[in-house]
Amino acid sequence: xxxxxxMPALSxxxxxxxxxKWLKNEGDKIVAGDVLAExxxxxxxxxxxxxxxxxxxxxxxxxGTEGVKVNAVIAVLAVDGxxxxxxxxxxxxxxxxxxxxxxxxxxxKSEAAAPVAAAPRTEIAADPDIPAGTEMVSTTVREALRDAxxxxxxxxxxxFVMGEEVAEYQGAYxxxxxxxxxxxxxxxxxxxxxxxxxxxxxxxAAMAGLKPIVEFMxxxxxxxxxDQIINSAAKTLYMSGGQxxxxxxxxxxxxxAARVAAQHSQCYAAWYSHIxxxxxxxxxTAADAKGLLKAAIRDPNPVIFLENEILYGHSxxxxxxxxxxxxxxxxxxxxxxKDVSIVSFGIGMTYAVKAEAELRGMGIDAEIIDxxxxxxxxxxxxxxxxxxxxxxxVVEEGFPQNSxxxxxANQVSQRAFDFLDAxxxxxxxxxxxxxxxxxxxxxALPNVGEVVEAVKAVTYR
Amino acid sequence: xxxxxxxxxxxxxxxxxSSGLSAPKPADFTKDEELAAYRHMLLIRRFEEKAGQLYGxxxxxxxxxxxxxxxAVVTGMKMALVDGDQMITAYRDHGHMLAMELSxxxxxxxxxxxxxGLSRGKGGSMHMFSKEKHFYGGHGIVGAQVSLGTGLAFANxxxxxxxxxxxxxxxxxxxxxQVYESFNMASLWKLPVIYIIENxxxxxxxxxxxxxxxxxxxxxxxSFKIPGIQVDGMDVRAVKSAGDLATEWCRAxxxxxxxxxxxxxxxxxxxxxxxxxxSKEEVQKMxxxxxxxxxxxxxxxxxKWATEDxxxxxxxxxxxxxxxxxxxxxxxxxxxxxxxxxxxxx
Numbered sequence: 001x002x003x004x005x006x007m008p009a010l011s012x013x014x015x016x017x018x019x020x021k022w023l024k025n026e027g028d029k030i031v032a033g034d035v036l037a038e039x040x041x042x043x044x045x046x047x048x049x050x051x052x053x054x055x056x057x058x059x060x061x062x063x064g065t066e067g068v069k070v071n072a073v074i075a076v077l078a079v080d081g082x083x084x085x086x087x088x089x090x091x092x093x094x095x096x097x098x099x100x101x102x103x104x105x106x107x108x109k110s111e112a113a114a115p116v117a118a119a120p121r122t123e124i125a126a127d128p129d130i131p132a133g134t135e136m137v138s139t140t141v142r143e144a145l146r147d148a149x150x151x152x153x154x155x156x157x158x159x160f161v162m163g164e165e166v167a168e169y170q171g172a173y174x175x176x177x178x179x180x181x182x183x184x185x186x187x188x189x190x191x192x193x194x195x196x197x198x199x200x201x202x203x204x205a206a207m208a209g210l211k212p213i214v215e216f217m218x219x220x221x222x223x224x225x226x227d228q229i230i231n232s233a234a235k236t237l238y239m240s241g242g243q244x245x246x247x248x249x250x251x252x253x254x255x256x257a258a259r260v261a262a263q264h265s266q267c268y269a270a271w272y273s274h275i276x277x278x279x280x281x282x283x284x285t286a287a288d289a290k291g292l293l294k295a296a297i298r299d300p301n302p303v304i305f306l307e308n309e310i311l312y313g314h315s316x317x318x319x320x321x322x323x324x325x326x327x328x329x330x331x332x333x334x335x336x337x338k339d340v341s342i343v344s345f346g347i348g349m350t351y352a353v354k355a356e357a358e359l360r361g362m363g364i365d366a367e368i369i370d371x372x373x374x375x376x377x378x379x380x381x382x383x384x385x386x387x388x389x390x391x392x393x394v395v396e397e398g399f400p401q402n403s404x405x406x407x408x409a410n411q412v413s414q415r416a417f418d419f420l421d422a423x424x425x426x427x428x429x430x431x432x433x434x435x436x437x438x439x440x441x442x443x444a445l446p447n448v449g450e451v452v453e454a455v456k457a458v459t460y461r
Numbered sequence: 462x463x464x465x466x467x468x469x470x471x472x473x474x475x476x477x478x479s480s481g482l483s484a485p486k487p488a489d490f491t492k493d494e495e496l497a498a499y500r501h502m503l504l505i506r507r508f509e510e511k512a513g514q515l516y517g518x519x520x521x522x523x524x525x526x527x528x529x530x531x532x533a534v535v536t537g538m539k540m541a542l543v544d545g546d547q548m549i550t551a552y553r554d555h556g557h558m559l560a561m562e563l564s565x566x567x568x569x570x571x572x573x574x575x576x577x578g579l580s581r582g583k584g585g586s587m588h589m590f591s592k593e594k595h596f597y598g599g600h601g602i603v604g605a606q607v608s609l610g611t612g613l614a615f616a617n618x619x620x621x622x623x624x625x626x627x628x629x630x631x632x633x634x635x636x637x638x639q640v641y642e643s644f645n646m647a648s649l650w651k652l653p654v655i656y657i658i659e660n661x662x663x664x665x666x667x668x669x670x671x672x673x674x675x676x677x678x679x680x681x682x683x684s685f686k687i688p689g690i691q692v693d694g695m696d697v698r699a700v701k702s703a704g705d706l707a708t709e710w711c712r713a714x715x716x717x718x719x720x721x722x723x724x725x726x727x728x729x730x731x732x733x734x735x736x737x738x739x740s741k742e743e744v745q746k747m748x749x750x751x752x753x754x755x756x757x758x759x760x761x762x763x764x765k766w767a768t769e770d771x772x773x774x775x776x777x778x779x780x781x782x783x784x785x786x787x788x789x790x791x792x793x794x795x796x797x798x799x800x801x802x803x804x805x806x807x
Contacts, residue, residue, distance in 0.1 A: 006517065007517075008514075008516070008517025008518070009517055009518070009519045010517065010732060011732070012523050012524070012733065014733075032510065033748060035741070041733070043733055045735055046733075046735045047735070048517075049728075051510045051513065070517075070518075070519055071518055116798075116801070117801070117802070160619070186619065191646065192642075192646065192649070194646065196608070196639045197611075197639050197643050197646060198608075199608070200607075200608020200609050200611070200612060200642075201608055201609075201611050201612040201615055201646060202612060203608075203609055203612060204549075204597075204608060204609035204610060204611060204612015204613045204614075204616070205613070205619070207597055207609065207612070208547070208612065208613050208617075210615075210616050210619060227602055227605060228605060228608060228609075228639075231602050231605060232602075232605055236588075236598070237804050237805070237807065238583055238805055239580055239583060239584040239590075239598075239599075240579075240580050240584060240589070240590040240804075241580035241581035241582075241583050241804060242581070242803065243579075243580070243590050244590045244597070276805050279806065301807055
């Protein structure tokens with residue numbers, strides 16, 4: 001059978017091209033790799049190489065022809081002693097419709113005909129019941145995080161922690177205190193100051209089946225590593241058709257601490273929550289920090305675990321249970337109420353909690369929802385609350401544009417518009433890089449007064 | 462055409478003062494090894510030619526980077542591996558997959574974006590994986606696979622399994638920062654990783670001399686005490702002996718090693734590259750004088766280990782495998798629309 005040489009697509013966007021020049025003549029012997037012709041595409045002039053061996057029997061489309069469609073026959077190759085005159089016969093005349101072009105993928109044929117199915121819903125279990133009589137132990141967030149890691153490392157030999165100063169220094173913020181002594185330097189690994197590199201090493205180890213906890217001294221430094229977090233950790237499960245993912249936790253302090261200025265004071269909740277393939281957790285209480293970090297370490301997906309330096313020293317009651325694990329993706333009603341819903345997360349909760357106390361004095365019964373997880377976001381809890389209170393204020397420390405609060409306001413307006421008695425108010429950090437001066441820094445962050453005023457506005461007080 | 466006893470373009474050198482390593486002599490292949498190398502390299506060559514053809518016909522979209530010319534690098538290295546050793550590379554990856562025995566049908570159907578593809582049509586040319594075959598991708602971000610491959614080696618050391626991570630990257634990626642971050646950790650922690658720099662002389666359209674202050678890539682580990690060897694990457698026997706040396710080095714607990722494979726890609730960087738940055742004569746000279754497949758063929762004929770007819774039979778068998786893969790890849794169904802929402806999180 002003679003071989004038809006087709007007008008090739010030579011770029012992802014090419015639909016037709018011009019045959020500029022033939023470099024072989026009819027009757028020439030051709031071996032694979034020989035340049036046959038030059039084709040002008042939408043991007044450049046390209047050479048067309050022969051894939052097969054034989055004799056150029058017929059040039060169907062002469063040099064200088066413009067607008068030749070991709071997959072049109074441009075020449076015919078006779079193979080293995082075929083008669084070159086016969087090989088060229090009948091080619092070049094209009095071929096039957098069916099043979100004209102190879103079946104292209106659906107997307108090339110028509111615009112998407114059917115509406116795209118919605119994302120399937122995933123049900124997330126409620127928090128486990130805490131048995132009556134369980135002892136509650138006052139614990140700092142710092143201790144809770146350390147306990148969570150230690151418990152999971154005892155439970156699973158594949159869990160290890162790596163990062164800057166996590167071992168001998170005992171943690172830049174003392175979160176890994178004592179881990180080196182208990183688990184040794186094989187499982188508590190001091191890294192050089194090389195975030196991009198060690199994030200990638202962690203993801204590679206996770207792909208090989210280990211369960212790394214990668215500590216960033218702060219998430220500001222994870223900007224150096226964000227390609228590995230997003231392009232390698234978050235996307236591989238999808239790109240591999242489910243064969244291989246990265247069971248890894250990236251954790252460390254996030255957001256503003258105190259007086260460390262613009263490069264060290266940024267909240268990444270909105271950034272990471274933008275990415276399919278990641279889970280994003282941002283706890284406020286010590287109990288949530290412990291239960292959710294344990295869940296994050298067990299989770300088979302990459303989890304971004306955003307802590308806060310100021311909260312490290314705060315104490316909360318933590319149930320004394322052998323294995324206290326909380327569900328990722330479930331918000332917690334921190335305080336029930338009926339007049340207004342205040343949604344927050346992480347250190348944002350400190351403003352919400354203080355505002356609620358003031359509001360109570362004014363006779364306003366606010367419901368406070370602690371999101372705990374930013375992705376997947378628990379809209380069910382938010383919307384159920386809005387349906388009850390008809391008013392919503394969201395509080396966070398991050399920048400205002402495309403903030404977590406913006407996304408919540410958008411979704412609530414789409415899903416519960418008729419239940420709203422006032423516009424949703426979002427309170428965020430100011431739209432400025434974090435200043436150093438104490439007074440300016442205070443102005444840049446949200447404050448309790450703003451939350452109180454917002455609640456008064458949505459309750460028309 | 463190529464002659465069997467060709468001088469390596471690379472100068473053998475002992476450039477690691479600390480290790481005293483130098484490029485070993487090309488391996489003495491048995492008849493079976495020569496025939497196996499011939500068949501494996503030919504499969505990659507024919508597969509890639511077919512992929513180029515299917516791209517031209519519109520069956521393959523997006524980016525498609527062909528491995529034609531570099532076949533000896535993955536083929537020789539694979540011959541030095543034991544079960545459990547891992548491989549990871551960038552986006553010029555079809556040859557690596559075939560060398561790791563991923564199914565030609567699965568690879569080709571992924572290129573055409575069909576449900577029978579290795580990533581069920583969701584990865585494409587640059588993103589394929591096989592945990593079973595220890596192939597860890599297929600990565601589209603230049604240099605990212607170097608840190609990931611170092612992480613595979615970290616897992617090997619953590620588990621004490623004596624396996625080695627083969628981490629491939631190009632002369633272009635060799636200038637990325639995370640490569641050196643990885644070198645530092647690999648050397649510090651004595652990780653069993655072989656950094657295989659496939660120097661095909663052009664980072665897309667920028668020649669090595671225009672992009673790299675130090676063009677001897679075997680020296681790139683010097684600051685990290687990682688020894689390196691330059692290898693004639695067009696000679697599968699030279700690659701195999703370097704692979705043997707490197708895997709033994711790693712398994713003995715010496716830490717990482719760099720192999721600079723001096724190789725050449727015949728085709729453009731991707732399908733839409735007109736390759737105006739090099740002369741036709743340069744390409745033709747490599748093809749006619751250094752072709753990795755022709756070298757093996759010439760040796761097989763020279764030693765009378767195979768006749769022209771027997772090699773034609775091999776060629777036919779390889780063409781049949783590729784034709785079957787292409788047939789499957791063109792006719793397999795596209796992914797079910799429900800696949801849009803699967804495999805995002807577990």
